[in-house]
Amino acid sequence: MxxxxxxxxxxxxxxxxxxxxxxxxxxxxxxxxxxxxxxxxxxxxxxxxxxxxxxxLASTLSPRIREVALLRAVHVRRSDYLWEHHIPIAQRAGITPDEIDAIRQGRPADEIDRLVVGAVDELDAANTVSDATWSALRDHFDERQVLDLIFTVGCYQLLGAAVNTLGVQPEPH
Incomplete structure (x- = not known):
């Protein structure tokens, strides 16, 4: 389309x-x-x-955590368009190129980034998170942040599927 x-x-x-x-x-x-x-x-x-x-714009997550979750969600859903679109946004949120590469590989060095990437992977694979991941998320995030995390992942999985299905092409530079 x-x-x-x-x-x-x-x-x-x-x-x-x-x-x-x-x-x-x-x-x-x-x-x-x-x-x-x-x-x-x-x-x-x-x-x-x-x-x-x-x-x-109004999430309880920090821009960094939002972008870690979002980047991983669009990567596992193979939405190259959204991945490329969000790299500069992630960099503005303080995520370095090496950290972006680690998110793509599923091996961030930062403990919280690793937890978020793991949660995204579990949501993608099982449509839920394990009890251990839930407990770890709750150790670091309050209820609203966990809800914003889950819905950020779901929102960008949906958008990635739409972008891929519709064949949205990158903007010319």
Whole structure:
């Protein structure tokens, strides 16, 4: 599925992007190919972006932990588009290129990063986490953070599946 052509962008499309994008970025070029494709269904896009905006902008997780979870989730779901898109975001959150590579390999050096990567892998493999992982998560995160972690993983697994299924192409540089 291709991005919605520029001439078809109307007020309904702009309204669909409002939960995540400021008006200055609500255009086919700045929205990017994922959002420009999703807006083919404005009501669904708006609902999804309310959820996604919480995870990106209001989560109780630190930006670093969010990006560790998100990167691992899109890696195990083989969404190259989202992986590449989030590398600069992860770097802005303080994750080094070596740490990003370790997340991809499933072997972060940092104990908390390792716990988060393990939780993502368990969620991917079994759709749940083990009692041991749950206990370790609760040793480091409060209830809201654990919920934000689980939903961040699920959100980006879903988005990765959508991006891959729709054949969303990278933006030209």
């Amino acid at each position: 291709s991005p919605l052509p520029t001439e078809e962008w109307d007020d309904e499309v702009l309204d669909a992007l409002a939960p995540l994008l400021p008006p200055s970025r609500s255009n086919p070029r700045d929205a990017g190919n994922v959002l420009a494709t999703l807006v083919r269904h404005p009501a669904l896009t708006r609902a999804y972006l309310h959820f996604n905006a919480h995870l990106l």
